[in-house]
Structures are given as C-alpha cells and as structure tokens.
Amino acid sequence: MFVSPMDVVLSNDTILQPDLLYISKQRLNIVSDRVEGAPNLVIEILSPESGRRDRTEKLDLYAKHLVDEYWIVDPTCQLFEFLLLEQGRYVVTQPVNNRYQSARLPEVVIDLATFWREVDRRLPRK
Numbered sequence: 001m002f003v004s005p006m007d008v009v010l011s012n013d014t015i016l017q018p019d020l021l022y023i024s025k026q027r028l029n030i031v032s033d034r035v036e037g038a039p040n041l042v043i044e045i046l047s048p049e050s051g052r053r054d055r056t057e058k059l060d061l062y063a064k065h066l067v068d069e070y071w072i073v074d075p076t077c078q079l080f081e082f083l084l085l086e087q088g089r090y091v092v093t094q095p096v097n098n099r100y101q102s103a104r105l106p107e108v109v110i111d112l113a114t115f116w117r118e119v120d121r122r123l124p125r126k
Contacts, residue, residue: 007034008042010065016058018042024105038062040105041069046076063089068104078116 004017020043023031030037042062044054054072062070063085070090072081082100083090093103095112102108 002031002035008039009034009036010038010061014061014065016061018058019045022105022108024107038065038067040067041071041102041108042067043071043073045073059083059090069102069108075119078119080110080112 002021004019006017006021008016008018008021010016021035021039022041023035024040027040044058046054059070066085068085070083080100082093082095084093084103098112100110100112
C-alpha cells in the first residue's frame with residue numbers, strides 16, 4: 001500500500017497521483033521512486049475539489065489503463081464505492097454484511113463498520 005504523493009505513470013502522457021494505491025507482491029517490480037504501470041487497486045478519497053474529477057476523468061483513465069479495482073471513498077457520507085474492471089469498464093460490486101472482500105485480491109478485505117468507527121474515533125465530527 002502506498003499513499004500520495006506517489007506518481008503513477010500509466011503512459012507517456014498520463015501520470016496521476018491517487019490518494020492510496022495497492023500493488024500485489026507479485027507486481028512490486030513496477031515500483032521504484034514512482035509506479036511504472038497500473039496498480040492493482042487505486043483508492044480516491046472524495047473532496048469538494050476532487051469529486052467530479054475522481055468520478056469522471058480519473059475513472060476513465062484508470063479503466064483505459066487497466067487498473068483492476070478502483071474504490072471511491074466519500075468520507076462525508078461514510079460510503080465506499082467498490083468498482084471492478086470488467087471488459088474495459090467499471091462495474092459496482094457490493095459488500096456483503098458490511099464487509100468487502102476483493103474478488104481479485106484475496107488479501108484485501110475491509111470491515112466497513114470497523115473502519116468508519118475508527119475514523120470517527122480518530123477524527124470526531126464537529
């Protein structure tokens with residue numbers, strides 16, 4: 001798992017800095033001082049400034065460059081959108097019993113209730 005700022009070079013003319021990204025052990029060879037190629041998983045955390053770009057431009061670029069899994073996190077609504085790349089476009093995948101298990105990355109699991117409780121504990125709402 002890597003956090004921003006970390007350049008992800010998807011092509012000669014496409015370099016992005018996702019908020020979080022995950023690369024499986026088998027593909028760690030694409031990491032140096034930057035990532036050369038598509039991560040297995042990209043996570044963008046929405047803000048008023050980034051929401052439109054995360055849901056349109058970045059979504060299209062990640063799909064075009066074959067990022068297998070893309071999560072969009074809305075901290076205001078405490079919502080995750082889990083998107084899996086299927087035939088060149090993202091399809092929404094639903095968590096089961098408030099738990100998400102990646103279909104492609106068996107090591108990636110998140111308990112959503114526990115996650116949001118921890119966020120509330122560390123960053124209490126005003």
